[in-house]
Amino acid sequence: MNPVKIGIIGGSGLYKMEALEGVKEVVIDTPFGAPSDAFIVGTLDGTSVAFLARHGRNHHLLPAELPFQANIYAMKSLGVEYLISASAVGSLKAEVKPLDMVLPDQFIDRTKDRPSTFFGEGIVAHITFDHPTCPALSAVVAESIQSLDLPDVTLHQGGTYVCMEGPAFSTKAESELYRSWGASVIGMTNLQEAKLAREAEIAYTTLALATDYDCWHPDHDSVTVEMIIGNLHHNAENAQKVIRSAVQRLASNPPESMAHTALKYAILTDLDKVPAATKTKLALILQKYL
Numbered sequence: 001m002n003p004v005k006i007g008i009i010g011g012s013g014l015y016k017m018e019a020l021e022g023v024k025e026v027v028i029d030t031p032f033g034a035p036s037d038a039f040i041v042g043t044l045d046g047t048s049v050a051f052l053a054r055h056g057r058n059h060h061l062l063p064a065e066l067p068f069q070a071n072i073y074a075m076k077s078l079g080v081e082y083l084i085s086a087s088a089v090g091s092l093k094a095e096v097k098p099l100d101m102v103l104p105d106q107f108i109d110r111t112k113d114r115p116s117t118f119f120g121e122g123i124v125a126h127i128t129f130d131h132p133t134c135p136a137l138s139a140v141v142a143e144s145i146q147s148l149d150l151p152d153v154t155l156h157q158g159g160t161y162v163c164m165e166g167p168a169f170s171t172k173a174e175s176e177l178y179r180s181w182g183a184s185v186i187g188m189t190n191l192q193e194a195k196l197a198r199e200a201e202i203a204y205t206t207l208a209l210a211t212d213y214d215c216w217h218p219d220h221d222s223v224t225v226e227m228i229i230g231n232l233h234h235n236a237e238n239a240q241k242v243i244r245s246a247v248q249r250l251a252s253n254p255p256e257s258m259a260h261t262a263l264k265y266a267i268l269t270d271l272d273k274v275p276a277a278t279k280t281k282l283a284l285i286l287q288k289y290l
């Protein structure tokens with residue numbers, strides 16, 4: 001199969017890309033286990049893309065059960081260099097209204113002990129993660145949103161995504177705490193993806209789609225799944241339009257990304273001393289450096 005340079009991870013509500021043509025289901029096994037589901041590989045307006053439903057197409061995986069390493073490794077094995085994640089989020093700011101889109105440029109990690117690195121077992125690497133999403137890829141997605149006429153949608157460029165453990169939603173005290181930290185949105189899935197994508201030298205961005213005001217807003221009911229579902233359908237339609245436009249832009253003008261060289265100065269271990277089994281396991285990620 002020819003390399004597929006653009007990957008899409010669909011979150012809650014986005015289980016398929018309607019406009020994909022010539023689709024093939026590709027089942028991928030990885031040294032980190034099985035991904036969330038089969039990959040759907042096809043073309044969007046002539047450009048090859050790989051789509052993965054983050055929680056599985058029947059939404060059967062909890063946020064803490066997601067096989068983040070396998071998902072990102074499998075994207076890398078397909079040849080993915082640019083990865084767009086679409087995610088449902090709660091809003092932590094009055095100005096971020098349900099149906100709005102946010103392109104977060106920071107994360108706060110409130111998860112508990114989820115695997116979030118490919119390294120270990122005899123090889124140590126520390127990636128730089130000060131800017132956890134790729135600014136160049138985020139800019140392409142921002143241009144795409146701006147080029148579309150999406151009624152009732154305001155784009156918020158930048159903002160902090162709190163990645164909580166879940167699956168229960170936050171307490172009011174937690175929600176207020178995150179607001180006091182200046183965070184914009186809250187979700188349960190994107191932090192590990194962003195870290196692993198950076199380790200795999202894949203440019204990553206999050207298209208965060210607001211569904212609710214979590215539980216802090218005095219004039220809105222506290223978040224429920226029912227409330228979220230009410231906005232998911234609309235958000236999924238908008239997300240597909242944005243992603244389609246972004247794919248066209250990426251295909252015609254792929255931007256340089258700092259993510260593509262993220263490992264250059266990150267690996268501390270002398271590669272000659274890395275155990276053979278670890279080298280084999282990580283060959284896909286290390287290939288440029290071996």
Ligand SMILES: CSC[C@H]1O[C@H](OP(=O)(O)O)[C@H](O)[C@@H]1O
Binds near residue numbers: 010054055089187190
């Ligand atoms: C459906 S409500 C909570 C659920 O939605 C978000 O998922 P995703 O990021 O995959 O869109 C959130 O992180 C929770 O997992």
Ligand SMILES: Nc1ncnc2[nH]cnc12
Binds near residue numbers: 188211215
């Ligand atoms: N309020 C919320 N908290 C965590 N994840 C969410 N996903 C959508 N809304 C959310």
